[in-house]
Amino acid sequence: MTPTPLPRTVERLGELLVPPAAAEHVLGDLAESSRTPREYLRRLLTVLPYVVLAQVRRRAGTGVGFNALHSAGVLLAWQWIVAAPDLNSPAFWAALFSVWGIWVGGCALAAAYGPRDKPIQWNAVVLSATVILAMLAALLLPGLSALAAAWAMAFVLATSPVMSMPWISPYIHDTVRIQQRLWFGGDEKGPFRMALLRHFCMWGAAWPGVALLVTRDFQSNAGIAFLWVTAAFAVAAIIAGRTWGGFPREVPDHWQILAFHRMDISHRLRLLRVPLWLYIPGLETRAIRMAVRHPELLVSALPALAALVVAIWLMYLLATRFLERQLDQLAPLVPSA
Amino acid sequence: MPDKATIGQFEQIVLAAVASQRDNAYGVSIHAAAGELSAPKAVSLGAVYATLDRLEDKKLIRSWLSEPTRERGGRSKRHYALTPAGEVALRESVRTARRICDTVERLWNTATNPATLAAVTATGATR
Numbered sequence: 253m254t255p256t257p258l259p260r261t262v263e264r265l266g267e268l269l270v271p272p273a274a275a276e277h278v279l280g281d282l283a284e285s286s287r288t289p290r291e292y293l294r295r296l297l298t299v300l301p302y303v304v305l306a307q308v309r310r311r312a313g314t315g316v317g318f319n320a321l322h323s324a325g326v327l328l329a330w331q332w333i334v335a336a337p338d339l340n341s342p343a344f345w346a347a348l349f350s351v352w353g354i355w356v357g358g359c360a361l362a363a364a365y366g367p368r369d370k371p372i373q374w375n376a377v378v379l380s381a382t383v384i385l386a387m388l389a390a391l392l393l394p395g396l397s398a399l400a401a402a403w404a405m406a407f408v409l410a411t412s413p414v415m416s417m418p419w420i421s422p423y424i425h426d427t428v429r430i431q432q433r434l435w436f437g438g439d440e441k442g443p444f445r446m447a448l449l450r451h452f453c454m455w456g457a458a459w460p461g462v463a464l465l466v467t468r469d470f471q472s473n474a475g476i477a478f479l480w481v482t483a484a485f486a487v488a489a490i491i492a493g494r495t496w497g498g499f500p501r502e503v504p505d506h507w508q509i510l511a512f513h514r515m516d517i518s519h520r521l522r523l524l525r526v527p528l529w530l531y532i533p534g535l536e537t538r539a540i541r542m543a544v545r546h547p548e549l550l551v552s553a554l555p556a557l558a559a560l561v562v563a564i565w566l567m568y569l570l571a572t573r574f575l576e577r578q579l580d581q582l583a584p585l586v587p588s589a
Numbered sequence: 590m591p592d593k594a595t596i597g598q599f600e601q602i603v604l605a606a607v608a609s610q611r612d613n614a615y616g617v618s619i620h621a622a623a624g625e626l627s628a629p630k631a632v633s634l635g636a637v638y639a640t641l642d643r644l645e646d647k648k649l650i651r652s653w654l655s656e657p658t659r660e661r662g663g664r665s666k667r668h669y670a671l672t673p674a675g676e677v678a679l680r681e682s683v684r685t686a687r688r689i690c691d692t693v694e695r696l697w698n699t700a701t702n703p704a705t706l707a708a709v710t711a712t713g714a715t716r
Binding site for chain 2: 257258263274276277278279280281283284285295298299300301302303305306309310
C-alpha cells in the first residue's frame with residue numbers, strides 16, 4: 253500500500269482532535285493504513301471516541317470523580333439556599349444539570365488532553381473553555397447574574413488550589429520524623445491511619461464551616477438544616493476516620509513509609525489540578541451576595557481580584573515545583589514493586 | 590505474588606493478537622490480527638486502542654515508541670509485547686477456552702450419540 257501524502261490541514265486536524273498522549277502512534281497508524289485523506293478522516297472520526305475515553309479513564313481518575321460529586325453537592329446547596337428554586341420545575345433541573353455536565357465533562361476532557369509527558373497536568377485551553385461555557389450555562393440558573401457567575405468562578409479558580417499547597421496542609425517527608433510519628437497510631441497501621449484521619453478531619457471540618465457562613469449570610473431554615481446535616485457528616489467522618497482501617501495489616505518498614513509518602517505527594521499534586529469547590533463555597537457565596545447587592549464594588553475590585561489570581565497562580569507554580577522536587581528525591585529511594 | 594488480573598473475551602483476543610505479532614506488534618498489525626481472530630465479527634481500531642491501554646494498565650503488556658518513519662507521516666510506532674503476567678493470563682484463558690471447547694464438544698457428541706452420555710455423566714460426577 254502506498255498512501256498518498258496527507259494535506260497539512262488534515263494532519264493539523266488530527267493533531268488537534270487526538271489527545272497528545274495518544275497522538276504520536278494513533279496518527280501514525282492512521283497515516284500508514286489510510287490510502288486517501290478522506291479515508292484518513294473517516295477512520296480518525298471512528299477511532300476518536302475510543303481514544304478520548306481511554307485517556308479520560310487513564311488520566312481523569314478519582315480527581316474528576318471527586319470533583320463531580322462535590323460540584324454537584326455544592327451547586328445543589330447553593331441553589332437550594334440562595335435562590336430557593338422551584339424543585340418541581342424541569343427547566344431548573346435541566347439548567348442545573350447543564351452547568352454540572354459542562355463543568356465535569358470539561359474537567360475530564362482537560363485531563364484527557366493534558367501534555368503527553370506530564371500525566372497529571374491538565375490542558376489549560378480546554379479548562380479555560382470549560383470555565384467560560386460553565387459560566388454561560390450558569391446564567392440559566394435562577395438567582396445568578398453574569399457578574400455574580402464571573403465573580404464566583406474567579407474565586408473558584410483563584411482559591412481552590414491554595415488548599416492543596418504544601419505550606420497550608422503540610423506533610424512530612426523527612427525519614428527520621430516519619431519514624432518518630434509511628435507512636436501516634438499505636439499499632440502497625442499508624443502512619444496510614446493518621447493520614448486517613450487527617451484527610452477526614454479536614455474535609456469534615458470544612459463542611460460545617462461553610463454551612464455556618466452560608467447560614468449567617470442568608471438566615472434561612474434551609475441553611476440551618478444544611479448546618480445540621482453537615483455537622484452530622486463531620487462527626488461521622490471523624491468517627492470513621494478513627495475506627496476504619498482499610499489498609500493492609502502489615503508492619504510498615506522504612507520503604508513502606510517512604511512509598512506511602514511518595515503516594516501522598518503524588519496525591520497532593522493531583523489535588524492541585526482539581527478545583528476543590530468544597531473548601532470555598534463560603535467565600536463564593538459571600539462574593540455572589542456582594543456582587544448582587546453592590547455591583548459597583550465588583551467593578552472597583554476587579555484589578556485587586558486579577559492581582560490575587562496572578563499571586564495565587566505563582567504560588568501554585570511554586571507549590572507544584574516544590575512537590576515535584578520532593579517526588580524526584582523520593583523516587584530513587586523507594587524500590588519499585 | 591500479585592493478584593491475577595481478570596480479562597474479558599475481547600482482551601483475550603487482543604492479547605493473543607499481540608503475542609502472534611511478536612516483534613511487529615503495533616496498532617495496525619494488532620488490529621489486523623485481532624480482526625482475523627474474531628472473524629466474521631469486525632473489530633474496530635478504536636476498540637483495539639482502548640483495550641491495549643487497559644491491558645497496559647493491568648500490566649499484562651508493555652509498550653515503547655520506535656523511531657519515526659516517513660511512511661507514517663514522520664511518526665513513531667508504539668510497539669507492544671506481553672509481560673510475564675500477560676503470558677500467564679493468556680495461558681490461563683487458553684486453558685479455560687480449551688475446557689469450554691471440550692465440554693461443549695462432549696455435550697454435542699452426547700446429543701448425537703447417546704452411548705457417550707454415561708461417560709460424560711461419569712466424568713462430571715468425579716469432578
